[in-house]
Amino acid sequence: MTSIPHDTPGEPDPLRALGLERLRCRTSMKWRTYPEDVLPLWVAEMDVPLAEPVVRAVTEALALGDTGYPAGTAYAEALAAFAAKRWNWDGIAVERTAIVPDVMLGVVEMLKLVTGPGDPVIVNSPVYPPFYQFITHMDRRVVEAPLGAGLRLDLDPLADTFRNVTAGQGRAAYLLCSPHNPTGTVHTAAELAAVADLAERYGVRVVADEIHAPLVAPGVTFVPYLSVPGAERGLSLMSASKGWNLAGLKAALALAGPGAAADLARLPEEVSHGPSHLGVIAHTAALNDGTGWLDALLASLDAGRSLLTALLAEHVPAIRPCPAEATYLAWLDCRALGLGDDPAEAFLDRGRVALSSGLPFGTGGAGHVRLNLATSPEILTEAVRRMAATVA
Numbered sequence: 001m002t003s004i005p006h007d008t009p010g011e012p013d014p015l016r017a018l019g020l021e022r023l024r025c026r027t028s029m030k031w032r033t034y035p036e037d038v039l040p041l042w043v044a045e046m047d048v049p050l051a052e053p054v055v056r057a058v059t060e061a062l063a064l065g066d067t068g069y070p071a072g073t074a075y076a077e078a079l080a081a082f083a084a085k086r087w088n089w090d091g092i093a094v095e096r097t098a099i100v101p102d103v104m105l106g107v108v109e110m111l112k113l114v115t116g117p118g119d120p121v122i123v124n125s126p127v128y129p130p131f132y133q134f135i136t137h138m139d140r141r142v143v144e145a146p147l148g149a150g151l152r153l154d155l156d157p158l159a160d161t162f163r164n165v166t167a168g169q170g171r172a173a174y175l176l177c178s179p180h181n182p183t184g185t186v187h188t189a190a191e192l193a194a195v196a197d198l199a200e201r202y203g204v205r206v207v208a209d210e211i212h213a214p215l216v217a218p219g220v221t222f223v224p225y226l227s228v229p230g231a232e233r234g235l236s237l238m239s240a241s242k243g244w245n246l247a248g249l250k251a252a253l254a255l256a257g258p259g260a261a262a263d264l265a266r267l268p269e270e271v272s273h274g275p276s277h278l279g280v281i282a283h284t285a286a287l288n289d290g291t292g293w294l295d296a297l298l299a300s301l302d303a304g305r306s307l308l309t310a311l312l313a314e315h316v317p318a319i320r321p322c323p324a325e326a327t328y329l330a331w332l333d334c335r336a337l338g339l340g341d342d343p344a345e346a347f348l349d350r351g352r353v354a355l356s357s358g359l360p361f362g363t364g365g366a367g368h369v370r371l372n373l374a375t376s377p378e379i380l381t382e383a384v385r386r387m388a389a390t391v392a
Helices: 052-064 074-086 103-114 130-137 155-165 189-202 258-265 269-273 277-289 291-315 343-351 377-390
Strands: 097-100 120-123 141-144 173-177 205-209 235-238 252-256 329-333 368-372
Touching: 052 277, 074 097, 074 252, 074 277, 074 291, 097 103, 097 269, 103 130, 103 173, 103 205, 103 235, 103 252, 103 258, 120 130, 120 155, 130 141, 130 173, 155 189, 173 189, 189 205, 235 258, 252 258, 277 291, 291 329, 291 377, 343 368, 343 377
Parallel strands: 120 141, 120 173, 173 205, 205 235
Antiparallel strands: 097 252, 235 252, 329 368
């Protein structure tokens, strides 16, 4: 198994490295969707420079003209080593992995392996909007099993949902978001083991989107779904994309539990043509050599969560943030503000700050917004000032 170097001490804070003027030079979706007077804290892009090992690896590949098609198992080996060190999990078998273009396209391919047209796919709302879009586009049926108290998995209603969708002996899948987007909830080992037990009892296949796995708060433990008892027939998607801000360098890995190896083996060969070779190089470098950068980021994100909570309490106390354990996203309950079902619209129109509307996240999203806090303290402070001005 490939070894990961010790974390580099004294890494600079990635979220304090770039000012607003420099960030506005970017041409990505975050910075080009809205006019320049709008402060964008919506889509999941971080305001960071890339980790130096990633820049070096991609630059060397470009210098070599190494821009062909991806090959080999270096990415899977790097993830296996990262998982062993980070999560104390030795369960990634390289032979039960496959490179896919990105996590959502990987989710689609995994669902195609275990369901057919018209079959139900269960999701825990409020949840990442593309879950609804991709499931519907692939001619599957979305069934919601909303999160329960504390925005955690609600196992009794989940069991009822599993029972209902399989009553006719049809196929069904459960698309698990872990850690959960938008709430930042990190599912416990006990919760995931209970999910695995329910899935086996009712014959529901679990596909876990674990893209935010590297982004847990200090003191919080991420538990890979495939590591819990009973998850042998599960499938998972993982990537360095969110942890190291590599969304534009497309690559992800599909992982199969021992009981799902035959399913993964049926993945069409052409799916492996979609990932970017440069993406694979970048993600591999991040996992192998970018852990010091990641740790600096995690410390800064933790400070950002505390800052956001303090700013809201001082300036807009009617907004209630969900206590997040992971991701760089904040789920904000704005219902007490009287801005209707879509407060993001008011924050944009009157405050000139762009947040993600809660409505596309499904049941439980009305009256909420999602805020991307992966930015500098100065930008975060200005965003809350604008939000407060909206309701002043």
